[in-house]
Each structure stands twice: as C-alpha cells, then as structure tokens.
Amino acid sequence: MPTRGSIRQEKGSAGAKGRNRGGPTRKTMTTAAQKIAQEALQLSEEDRHYVIEVLSNSFSRRVDPEIEKAWEEEIERRVKDIDEGKVELLPMEDVLQDMKRWIDEAADRKNTGEGTGGS
Numbered sequence: 001m002p003t004r005g006s007i008r009q010e011k012g013s014a015g016a017k018g019r020n021r022g023g024p025t026r027k028t029m030t031t032a033a034q035k036i037a038q039e040a041l042q043l044s045e046e047d048r049h050y051v052i053e054v055l056s057n058s059f060s061r062r063v064d065p066e067i068e069k070a071w072e073e074e075i076e077r078r079v080k081d082i083d084e085g086k087v088e089l090l091p092m093e094d095v096l097q098d099m100k101r102w103i104d105e106a107a108d109r110k111n112t113g114e115g116t117g118g119s
Contacts (some may be wrong), residue, residue, distance in 0.1 A: 007068070040051055081087045 040048060045052065078087075082089065
C-alpha cells in the first residue's frame with residue numbers, strides 16, 4: 001500500500017486506467033511535489049488539463065531524424081497532390097456527417113450482434 005507522499009508503481013505494471021506511460025517507479029515525491037499535486041487537485045477540470053498539458057510538453061522528446069524526414073516528405077507530397085488537383089478535397093461538414101453516419105451504423109451493428117460472430 002502506498003504511503004502518503006509516495007508513488008508505488010512496479011516497473012511494467014499498469015498505471016492509471018490500465019496504462020503505463022513510463023511513469024515513476026517506487027520514487028518518493030518531494031515535499032514540493034506533494035504540495036503542488038495537492039494544490040493542483042483543487043483546480044477546475046479545465047485548469048488541471050492545462051497543467052497536465054504544460055507538464056507533459058516539458059518532457060524532452062527525442063525525434064528520430066529519419067521519421068521526421070519521412071513525415072516532411074509525405075506532407076510535401078500531399079500538398080503537391082492538392083496543388084496539382086490529383087486529389088479531391090471534401091468540405092469538413094460532409095466528412096463529419098459521414099463519420100457520424102459510420103459511427104451510428106457501427107453502433108447499430110454492435111447492438112444487433114451483426115459482424116461480431118454472434119447469432
């Protein structure tokens with residue numbers, strides 16, 4: 001059982017809601033971290049989301065140069081295809097309407113047991 005002010009998460013075990021994002025493993029929080037965490041819990045949900053985003057963005061992220069180059073090339077290819085009229089762009093309203101219809105149809109199939117190997 002974790003003690004107040006500590007985080008006990010076995011390495012490789014699932015974290016909150018079954019996710020392990022490479023978080024802490026058996027480390028004791030400093031008093032400052034405890035205080036910040038307690039104060040953060042008093043914030044509105046919107047403010048907590050903001051704090052999470054700021055903290056999340058503070059972690060260094062290593063970018064694989066090959067992957068970055070591949071994405072840049074893909075973006076350039078797609079922009080070129082648009083500029084040359086090789087692809088048809090759709091209005092966002094139509095795309096959202098289609099997505100809603102597909103989601104509704106999938107939910108209907110799930111509710112009736114179609115496509116699930118059921119009856």
